[in-house]
Amino acid sequence: MEQKQIPQPPAWAKKLLRLYCDPRFLEEVEGDLEEEFLYQCNKASVSKARWDYSRSVLGFIKPFANRKKSNLVSPMLSNHFKISFRQLMKNKTFSFINISGLTLGFLCFILLTLYVHDELSFDLFHKDSSRIYRVLQHEKMDDGVMRHVATTAALVGPEAAAQFPEIESSLRISSIGRLTMGNDPANRGYEVITITDPNIFSFFDFPLLAGDPKTALVPPDVIVVSESLARKYFGTADVLGKRMWTSIVRNDKPVEFTISGVMKDFPKNSFIQFDVIFSDSSWPSMFPWYQDLISSDWVSNTYLTFLKLRDPATQHSVEPGITQLVKDHYPATRAFKSEFTLQPLSDIHLNSANIQDSDAAPNGMNPFYLYMFAGIGFLLLLIACLNYMNLSTAAALKRTREIGTRKTLGAQRMQLITQFITDSVVLSAIALVLALIIIQIILPAVNQFTDKELALTSLPLAWAAGILGVLFIAAILAALYPAFITARMTPADALKKEIRVGNSRLPLRKMLVVAQFTISIIMISSTLVIYEQLDYLRNKDIGIETENLVVIDINSGRLRRNFESIKAEFGSPSEVISVSTSTRVPGEWKSFPVATVRPQGEPIGKEMIYVGVDNDFLTTYDIKLKEGRNFNTGPADSTKVILTELAVKQLGLTNPVGQIVEIPTVRWGGSIEALENVFRAEVVGVVEDFHFESLRTDMKPIIFVAPNTPVQRIDYYTLKVKTNNWPGVIEKLQAINNTIDPENPLEYTFLDTRFEGFYKADAQRGQIFLVFSLVVVLIACMGLFALVSFAVETRVKEIGIRKVLGASVHNIVGMISKEFLMLIMIACLLAVPVAYLFMQQWLRDFAYRISPGIGVFVLAGLIIGLIAAITIGLRTIRAASVNPVKSLRSE
Amino acid sequence: MKRVSLGEFEEIVLLTVMLLEGNAYGVTIMHQIIEQTGRSVRLNQVHASLQRLEDKGMIKSKMSAPTNERGGRRKRLFTITFYGQKTLEEIQAVRANLWGMISGLKNS
Numbered sequence: 001m002e003q004k005q006i007p008q009p010p011a012w013a014k015k016l017l018r019l020y021c022d023p024r025f026l027e028e029v030e031g032d033l034e035e036e037f038l039y040q041c042n043k044a045s046v047s048k049a050r051w052d053y054s055r056s057v058l059g060f061i062k063p064f065a066n067r068k069k070s071n072l073v074s075p076m077l078s079n080h081f082k083i084s085f086r087q088l089m090k091n092k093t094f095s096f097i098n099i100s101g102l103t104l105g106f107l108c109f110i111l112l113t114l115y116v117h118d119e120l121s122f123d124l125f126h127k128d129s130s131r132i133y134r135v136l137q138h139e140k141m142d143d144g145v146m147r148h149v150a151t152t153a154a155l156v157g158p159e160a161a162a163q164f165p166e167i168e169s170s171l172r173i174s175s176i177g178r179l180t181m182g183n184d185p186a187n188r189g190y191e192v193i194t195i196t197d198p199n200i201f202s203f204f205d206f207p208l209l210a211g212d213p214k215t216a217l218v219p220p221d222v223i224v225v226s227e228s229l230a231r232k233y234f235g236t237a238d239v240l241g242k243r244m245w246t247s248i249v250r251n252d253k254p255v256e257f258t259i260s261g262v263m264k265d266f267p268k269n270s271f272i273q274f275d276v277i278f279s280d281s282s283w284p285s286m287f288p289w290y291q292d293l294i295s296s297d298w299v300s301n302t303y304l305t306f307l308k309l310r311d312p313a314t315q316h317s318v319e320p321g322i323t324q325l326v327k328d329h330y331p332a333t334r335a336f337k338s339e340f341t342l343q344p345l346s347d348i349h350l351n352s353a354n355i356q357d358s359d360a361a362p363n364g365m366n367p368f369y370l371y372m373f374a375g376i377g378f379l380l381l382l383i384a385c386l387n388y389m390n391l392s393t394a395a396a397l398k399r400t401r402e403i404g405t406r407k408t409l410g411a412q413r414m415q416l417i418t419q420f421i422t423d424s425v426v427l428s429a430i431a432l433v434l435a436l437i438i439i440q441i442i443l444p445a446v447n448q449f450t451d452k453e454l455a456l457t458s459l460p461l462a463w464a465a466g467i468l469g470v471l472f473i474a475a476i477l478a479a480l481y482p483a484f485i486t487a488r489m490t491p492a493d494a495l496k497k498e499i500r501v502g503n504s505r506l507p508l509r510k511m512l513v514v515a516q517f518t519i520s521i522i523m524i525s526s527t528l529v530i531y532e533q534l535d536y537l538r539n540k541d542i543g544i545e546t547e548n549l550v551v552i553d554i555n556s557g558r559l560r561r562n563f564e565s566i567k568a569e570f571g572s573p574s575e576v577i578s579v580s581t582s583t584r585v586p587g588e589w590k591s592f593p594v595a596t597v598r599p600q601g602e603p604i605g606k607e608m609i610y611v612g613v614d615n616d617f618l619t620t621y622d623i624k625l626k627e628g629r630n631f632n633t634g635p636a637d638s639t640k641v642i643l644t645e646l647a648v649k650q651l652g653l654t655n656p657v658g659q660i661v662e663i664p665t666v667r668w669g670g671s672i673e674a675l676e677n678v679f680r681a682e683v684v685g686v687v688e689d690f691h692f693e694s695l696r697t698d699m700k701p702i703i704f705v706a707p708n709t710p711v712q713r714i715d716y717y718t719l720k721v722k723t724n725n726w727p728g729v730i731e732k733l734q735a736i737n738n739t740i741d742p743e744n745p746l747e748y749t750f751l752d753t754r755f756e757g758f759y760k761a762d763a764q765r766g767q768i769f770l771v772f773s774l775v776v777v778l779i780a781c782m783g784l785f786a787l788v789s790f791a792v793e794t795r796v797k798e799i800g801i802r803k804v805l806g807a808s809v810h811n812i813v814g815m816i817s818k819e820f821l822m823l824i825m826i827a828c829l830l831a832v833p834v835a836y837l838f839m840q841q842w843l844r845d846f847a848y849r850i851s852p853g854i855g856v857f858v859l860a861g862l863i864i865g866l867i868a869a870i871t872i873g874l875r876t877i878r879a880a881s882v883n884p885v886k887s888l889r890s891e
Numbered sequence: 892m893k894r895v896s897l898g899e900f901e902e903i904v905l906l907t908v909m910l911l912e913g914n915a916y917g918v919t920i921m922h923q924i925i926e927q928t929g930r931s932v933r934l935n936q937v938h939a940s941l942q943r944l945e946d947k948g949m950i951k952s953k954m955s956a957p958t959n960e961r962g963g964r965r966k967r968l969f970t971i972t973f974y975g976q977k978t979l980e981e982i983q984a985v986r987a988n989l990w991g992m993i994s995g996l997k998n999s
Contacts, residue, residue, distance in 0.1 A: 031964030032917035032934055059935030
């Protein structure tokens with residue numbers, strides 16, 4: 001009882017003492033320490049006593065730790081370590097090259113492992129991640145094409161969860177456009193509207209910093225915001241219960257939402273990313289149609305639907321059940337041609353390439369790149385190890401005297417081999433520590449660049465152990481070759497230093513150099529191809545003008561009404577050359593409608609991008625009219641359309657102007673909507689083709705209609721501006737916007753930046769490739785340098801004699817360089833086909849691509865050749881210019 | 892004659908062991924040294940020194956009977972050996988001799 005009130009010495013110190021102290025002395029030492037501790041407690045203070053205790057425990061390590069004799073390190077092994085360190089200190093250049101090569105290799109390998117692990121760990125942080133699935137709809141289209149959609153109708157999730165006991169719960173998430181937010185009119189921004197079922201915080205593991213996860217999203221007119229959004233608008237994360245102005249209007253008044261929860265920002269490795277969640281129950285009062293949707297919808301594609309199964313094994317038995325369920329409720333007027341499957345949560349990030357409406361996964365990743373990065377990681381490790389092998393073999397041949405002595409004194413083969421393995425492990429350990437230190441230093445920059453949250457500590461134990469295992473095995477394997485070579489030598493040869501190191505004895509080491517340079521050339525030429533392709537994408541004429549165009553997003557009714565007068569206002573500054581309004585713009589970042597268009601009377605149509613434009617669109621975007629006429633001003637042309645040449649071709653129209661086309665359905669992302677009345681329109685004009693989307697996809701046909709058709713309202717103004725003072729123009733535009741709509745800030749983008757954004761990820765990968773190529777080349781050059789120095793050193797006498805006999809520096813450099821340059825040539829020949837195939841694979845991702853010519857590979861070869869020649873030259877010139885007196889005088 | 896090597900601190904520890912005859916163990920020795928010399932000494936230094944002295948054969952030790960103090964842990968009690976005593980006396984003699992010579996020099 002009393003014991004508890006007595007102050008205790010620090011527990012860690014006690015443990016530490018027991019850990020190292022010789023048991024024979026433990027008792028008295030502990031006793032003395034404790035007695036003194038209590039004495040100090042009474043005399044001075046508890047904190048001083050604790051401090052003294054800790055200091056003494058640390059101090060005891062010195063006299064007492066070595067008394068605990070360990071049998072782990074045998075005298076022989078400690079001798080191995082000693083020799084290893086001596087060897088390192090003796091050959092400083094070799095050691096430096098060796099360690100830096102290994103460090104670079106390890107560094108890249110660990111970094112890439114972190115990256116790959118991060119990609120593979122997407123969405124796994126939810127504790128139920130293995131039981132969560134996303135419902136996919138696979139629908140067979142009229143033209144026979146299968147359409148895969150990640151969204152489903154409103155009732156699929158809840159009804160399935162109610163019907164099937166295998167399903168524990170369901171969750172729906174829907175993003176339905178954007179709104180303006182912010183109490184302060186000077187600090188407002190646009191946010192995506194996301195609606196979810198109230199159980200999101202129990203379904204997934206997104207922690208709330210404030211608010212009740214169970215009830216936060218239950219009442220109407222509440223929102224849950226992320227920490228960063230709270231900081232953005234309020235300057236603090238402590239916003240629970242505060243109200244927030246939005247641009248959503250109910251009964252002609254903006255709705256204020258109460259913040260009922262603050263969530264931690266979603267981890268970067270979550271495919272679900274949003275900053276504000278609206279409660280589902282707010283919606284029906286604002287939009288009457290929403291009530292209909294959630295109570296009767298079995299058809300649309302509106303919700304990402306997640307199901308949590310009780311047992312993952314039931315996945316395949318639940319799937320047909322869901323299909324049947326939807327089929328039973330499908331309206332009789334529509335044909336049911338779908339099938340439903342469940343996609344595991346962990347699959348979404350890497351395996352959603354052909355799935356529509358998966359744009360909730362903006363950070364989606366093509367697994368091709370993942371394999372590529374993993375491949376590069378292992379290649380780099382391989383190269384670093386080859387380098388080590390090469391260098392240590394060279395170094396081993398210099399250590400023949402040591403080896404000879406060991407052999408004469410009766411060393412066994414195994415002991416010699418152990419010595420080499422010890423060398424390698426010691427070196428690897430040093431390199432590993434260096435690599436880890438460097439990684440810690442550069443990780444923030446890497447995270448900034450890749451927009452990830454990589455950390456050494458995020459690696460699970462199994463992965464860390466895996467890395468260590470791989471590195472350890474690599475280190476041992478790298479040591480085996482030099483070990484066996486030297487173990488084979490006879491002591492007499494070794495002592496006489498008479499190892500033939502002529503050309504015939506080094507085929508393996510030469511092969512290693514060839515392998516390294518093959519990889520280097522593959523990397524360099526791939527980098528060149530990537531940059532060439534990016535250049536091509538940026539400079540390809542896409543058929544429209546993208547420079548000097550400012551696109552203004554329409555976010556409110558005020559900006560949308562009376563677009564003719566608003567156009568005139570935006571056109572008033574003298575810098576603005578023309579203004580056009582349209583429903584969608586090229587380089588579109590929202591979903592755009594795709595209409596099925598057919599010539600009058602035909603049963604089957606073609607899908608075309610459907611854009612409503614005014615009469616200034618063609619001039620603003622520099623699109624040339626081929627036939628017919630432009631739209632006229634005024635409402636007269638509301639049943640007229642303009643087609644692109646490609647659209648005309650696909651419809652098979654020979655004399656398009658004046659013909660009638662029909663539009664029966666329009667598809668929005670995954671949702672197909674039949675028009676109430678088939679839209680019939682007359683073709684009045686044909687324009688040149690242009691690219692509406694990025695060059696990854698094929699050019700699509702486009703049908704232009706007048707603005708504000710039944711299908712869609714205008715959403716953008718595009719301004720063609722000629723100015724040298726962009727900030728001034730933007731200020732003017734903001735002022736104009738404020739007079740029209742003081743509540744919502746001006747939202748604008750530059751169209752060329754938008755198109756550039758399409759290739760941002762590729763540009764980033766290009767940079768990654770460049771960096772790793774440089775690393776590979778660097779390591780390969782270190783290896784080459786070492787090999788050349790070795791060759792030169794063993795031929796010092798030969799060079800001296802040749803010089804005496806009249807050879808010039810020139811001759812000698814040529815003689816030594818020649819054989820190494822041959823190796824580079826061989827590497828070139830090997831690398832080109834591999835690089836070519838690899839790049840073909842990569843380019844397949846783009847609908848429009850370069851076909852890499854021989855030039856790229858020649859260039860890559862030349863670059864490598866040049867670098868290699870410099871490396872070789874540096875070393876040989878030095879050797880060749882040595883005064884022969886020096887090299888011949890010794891002995 | 893075997894060379895006597897005794898560090899300055901060791902000498903003090905040895906003297907203290909002699910002084911505390913019968914009750915000389917880590918804590919008491921340390922306290923005594925602190926009291927007499929005013930230096931700050933830590934237990935580990937005392938123990939290290941005691942170990943060296945024991946290795947040199949100047950002191951010997953035995954474990955005390957367990958008491959209720961220190962959680963029932965026994966103490967290691969040190970006593971000075973004949974060799975230790977001899978060594979101290981030798982040092983004393985050498986010094987006294989030297990001092991004597993010094994004072995003789997001054998007086999003459």
